Amino acid sequence: MSARRSGGLVPEMNVTPLVDVVLVLLIIFMVVTPQLEAGAAVDLPxxxxxxxxxxxxxxxxxxxxxxxxxxxxxxxxxxxxxxxxxxxxxxxxxxxxxxxxxxxxxxxxxxxxxxxxxxxxxxxxxxxxxxxxxxxxx
CATH class of the missing domain: 3.30.420.270 (Nucleotidyltransferase; domain 5)
Structure with a gap:
């Protein structure tokens, strides 16, 4: 719970939802990025x-x-x-x-x-x- 200070509540920041969203976006970009390369996948010299x-x-x-x-x-x-x-x-x-x-x-x-x-x-x-x-x- 939040602590009281001079009669009001002190808000606490919850970063868990932000971290969840950022991780999901990171995973999406990691999956999509290799698909953006043009041509078929070949082992280049x-x-x-x-x-x-x-x-x-x-x-x-x-x-x-x-x-x-x-x-x-x-x-x-x-x-x-x-x-x-x-x-x-x-x-x-x-x-x-x-x-x-x-x-x-x-x-x-x-x-x-x-x-x-x-x-x-x-x-x-x-x-x-x-x-x-x-x-x-x-």
Whole structure:
């Protein structure tokens, strides 16, 4: 109970509801944040000095190549037979669209190069390979 002081009640602060709400929000953000990453989840290769990304307001199209060989265009799996067709449609819609290629580190270089060549043949003006910084990983 609260103590009386000069005839009135002294309010006590109860922080338990505030802590409960903050913890629930923290848990929600911890669950949602990994879902915000573009493309499929792949184990990216690490390099020592990655290039700084271009400061672009336009969101690039993300093409992901998983260790199992599955291709994704912006988190949506695409069969290999329809891969080039789907990317041509993206290129026709926006000829200046940028593409980020994310390939799992377990994928053979020849496969990554093949996907990169397909993107070049379609005519995308800028194709970036996504990697992680080796220095930050240690």
């Amino acid at each position: 690490a390099v020592v000095n990655p290039d700084k990304g271009e400061e672009n307001s336009l969101t690039p199209t993300t093409v992901s190549l998983t260790a199992q060989g599955a291709l994704f265009v912006d988190k949506k799996e695409v069969p290999r037979a329809r891969f080039a067709e789907q990317l041509r449609a993206v290129h026709e819609k926006d000829p200046e669209a940028r593409v980020v290629l994310k390939a799992d580190r377990g994928v053979r270089y020849a496969e990554v190069r093949g996907v990169f060549k397909t993107l070049q043949d379609i005519g995308f003006p800028g194709i970036s390979l996504q990697v992680i910084d080796l220095k930050k990983q240690e």
